[in-house]
Amino acid sequence: MDRKVDVAVIGGGPAGLAAALKAHEAGARQVLVMERDSYPGGILQQCIHNGFGLHYFGEELTGPEYAQRFVDQVEHTDGIEVMLDTMVLSVSPDRVVTAVGKAGLITVQAGAVVLAMGCRERTRGALGIAGTRPAGVYTAGCAQRLVNMEGMMPGRRVVVLGSGDIGLIMARRMVWEGAKVEMVCELMPYSSGLNRNIVQCLEDNGIPLYFNTTVVEIHGQERVEGVTVAEVDPATRAPKMETARFVPCDTLLLSVGLIPENELTKGTGADMDPVTSGAVVDAARQTTAEGIFACGNVLHVHDLVDNVSREAAIAGENAAKYALGKLNKAETVRVMAQGGVRYVVPQRLVKGEGKAELYFRVGAAFKPARLTISCAERVLVSKKKLVMTPGEMEKAEIDLSQVDGDVTVRVEEG
Amino acid sequence: MKKEFVCIACPVGCRLTVWDEGGEVKVAGNTCPRGKAYGVQEFTAPMRTVTSSAPVKHGDQAMCSVKTDAPVPKDKVPDVLRAIRMIQIKAPVKVGECVLRDVAGTGANVVATRRVRDKKR
Ligand SMILES: Cc1cc2nc3c(=O)[nH]c(=O)nc-3n(C[C@H](O)[C@H](O)[C@H](O)COP(=O)(O)OP(=O)(O)OC[C@H]3O[C@@H](n4cnc5c(N)ncnc54)[C@H](O)[C@@H]3O)c2cc1C
Numbered sequence: 001m002d003r004k005v006d007v008a009v010i011g012g013g014p015a016g017l018a019a020a021l022k023a024h025e026a027g028a029r030q031v032l033v034m035e036r037d038s039y040p041g042g043i044l045q046q047c048i049h050n051g052f053g054l055h056y057f058g059e060e061l062t063g064p065e066y067a068q069r070f071v072d073q074v075e076h077t078d079g080i081e082v083m084l085d086t087m088v089l090s091v092s093p094d095r096v097v098t099a100v101g102k103a104g105l106i107t108v109q110a111g112a113v114v115l116a117m118g119c120r121e122r123t124r125g126a127l128g129i130a131g132t133r134p135a136g137v138y139t140a141g142c143a144q145r146l147v148n149m150e151g152m153m154p155g156r157r158v159v160v161l162g163s164g165d166i167g168l169i170m171a172r173r174m175v176w177e178g179a180k181v182e183m184v185c186e187l188m189p190y191s192s193g194l195n196r197n198i199v200q201c202l203e204d205n206g207i208p209l210y211f212n213t214t215v216v217e218i219h220g221q222e223r224v225e226g227v228t229v230a231e232v233d234p235a236t237r238a239p240k241m242e243t244a245r246f247v248p249c250d251t252l253l254l255s256v257g258l259i260p261e262n263e264l265t266k267g268t269g270a271d272m273d274p275v276t277s278g279a280v281v282d283a284a285r286q287t288t289a290e291g292i293f294a295c296g297n298v299l300h301v302h303d304l305v306d307n308v309s310r311e312a313a314i315a316g317e318n319a320a321k322y323a324l325g326k327l328n329k330a331e332t333v334r335v336m337a338q339g340g341v342r343y344v345v346p347q348r349l350v351k352g353e354g355k356a357e358l359y360f361r362v363g364a365a366f367k368p369a370r371l372t373i374s375c376a377e378r379v380l381v382s383k384k385k386l387v388m389t390p391g392e393m394e395k396a397e398i399d400l401s402q403v404d405g406d407v408t409v410r411v412e413e414g
Numbered sequence: 415m416k417k418e419f420v421c422i423a424c425p426v427g428c429r430l431t432v433w434d435e436g437g438e439v440k441v442a443g444n445t446c447p448r449g450k451a452y453g454v455q456e457f458t459a460p461m462r463t464v465t466s467s468a469p470v471k472h473g474d475q476a477m478c479s480v481k482t483d484a485p486v487p488k489d490k491v492p493d494v495l496r497a498i499r500m501i502q503i504k505a506p507v508k509v510g511e512c513v514l515r516d517v518a519g520t521g522a523n524v525v526a527t528r529r530v531r532d533k534k535r
């Protein structure tokens with residue numbers, strides 16, 4: 001063993017940095033953050049648009065500014081060390097972290113581990129679009145990094161597939177850097193992106209958005225020469241080939257979803273949630289692998305980094321407690337998604353005192369929506385909301401003293 | 415002339431109709447006062463904050479992200495972007511440091527949104 005630390009944090013994005021700060025504040029003396037990139041800050045470094053931090057800092061910041069606030073704090077905290085250019089290869093169930101960095105292979109025995117590896121983008125392979133394999137097909141996030149951080153333009157004439165926020169933001173970015181964006185295609189009948197982005201990214205720049213539409217084929221030998229787009233049947237999502245048309249372009253940007261980066265998590269033996277693709281955690285954000293915690297996009301995909309920071313603080317605080325022997329093992333009950341609810345985090349709760357916040361997402365839009373949280377016959381929360389959409393994470397607080405068995409979270413029309 | 419907007423102040427996305435009635439701007443379709451304020455602003459003087467990035471000389475990064483420190487009129491956005499493309503930033507830069515004053519005559523300054531240090535490090 002090369003060294004021992006109280007808390008090891010894997011990933012130096014907003015989740016990892018916030019977790020490290022809170023772990024230190026909660027009494028962990030030696031906190032080690034391991035980050036494979038040459039700079040801390042994670043994906044926020046490339047998200048140069050604004051709209052971050054309204055909830056957490058009460059002001060509107062760009063991604064890099066939001067990240068820098070945490071970087072500054074970490075740099076001013078003696079007990080936290082950030083190891084850059086360090087790729088973590090494995091985390092064992094007994095919390096031995098193996099990584100490769102500037103100094104070669106290292107192993108660290110951690111009192112507790114916080115997993116904060118973020119997520120990666122789904123790629124074309126995961127989608128299976130037909131056609132050739134020319135250059136010019138990028139994930140939107142990859143293009144974002146190229147344009148915003150490397151100063152390179154991936155192309156001049158662009159089609160964007162997917163109308164989530166990253167796709168919308170990149171459509172505007174490409175126009176602002178002088179490219180022509182022909183269209184944004186969305187498979188679903190709605191966008192999961194914010195209205196604000198539809199207005200300010202697409203409408204402001206005259207970019208058309210086509211719903212129930214997808215890319216069925218990519219053309220070109222060396223370089224993309226165009227794509228075939230077609231409408232899909234709203235019920236089956238199958239392309240209607242009679243609507244197919246050729247759209248000339250040299251670049252296709254894919255913004256088709258994010259997947260938590262959980263290869264390391266699986267190696268710890270922690271139970272996984274098939275819906276979130278992240279680990280199963282309790283309210284302390286502890287996985288079923290003891291002493292191993294998770295937060296941020298590696299746990300479930302967040303749309304607001306503000307929520308990432310809050311979740312990371314919970315994980316960091318409890319990781320410190322565990323490392324100091326102050327987090328006792330306790331029996332848990334399950335939290336179950338019902339009706340329109342797709343998933344709930346945390347998936348487990350420890351009975352007892354205090355409050356717990358439940359974060360959840362619906363699988364389809366509800367206008368208006370009725371939320372009911374219950375434990376057996378007892379209703380813990382019942383409230384109405386004007387609208388709930390799949391793109392927006394919802395939150396509700398419950399009183400743990402009311403919990404003596406499994407909890408269900410349910411959303412219905414009404 | 416009546417104009418239609420989607421309110422962006424919250425996820426509900428109310429469809430607003432905004433028009434001028436004898437010098438007074440009227441808004442319909444909003445569910446709450448924030449929608450009215452948004453409608454009036456978009457109708458009379460739409461404003462946008464511009465974010466972009468600019469090349470850095472001698473930095474440990476190729477590019478430095480920047481923004482306007484105040485929203486600028488929407489129709490000035492292309493001029494602002496053009497001016498930002500001409501900026502040459504010299505490392506080191508701190509977050510919030512001004513890299514271009516009064517961009518395109520808007521009164522707003524362009525400021526750095528990330529830290530870039532000297533190359534040698
Ligand atoms: C392309 C893209 C654009 C986004 N745009 C927005 C946006 O506009 N607004 C918004 O609110 N949210 C956006 N998000 C979501 C955003 O990721 C989260 O808000 C936030 O950055 C998540 O923080 P995180 O720390 O969990 O993950 P990340 O920021 O992804 O950080 C994870 C870090 O872990 C490191 N890492 C991973 N594996 C290892 C390993 N094995 N060893 C060492 N280090 C490792 C990574 O290098 C990275 O630095 C975007 C996400 C993506 C992918």
Ligand code: SF4
Pocket residue numbers: 421422423424425426427428443444445446447448449450
């Ligand atoms: S008018 Fe009010 S309720 Fe409607 S979208 Fe705007 S802020 Fe939301």
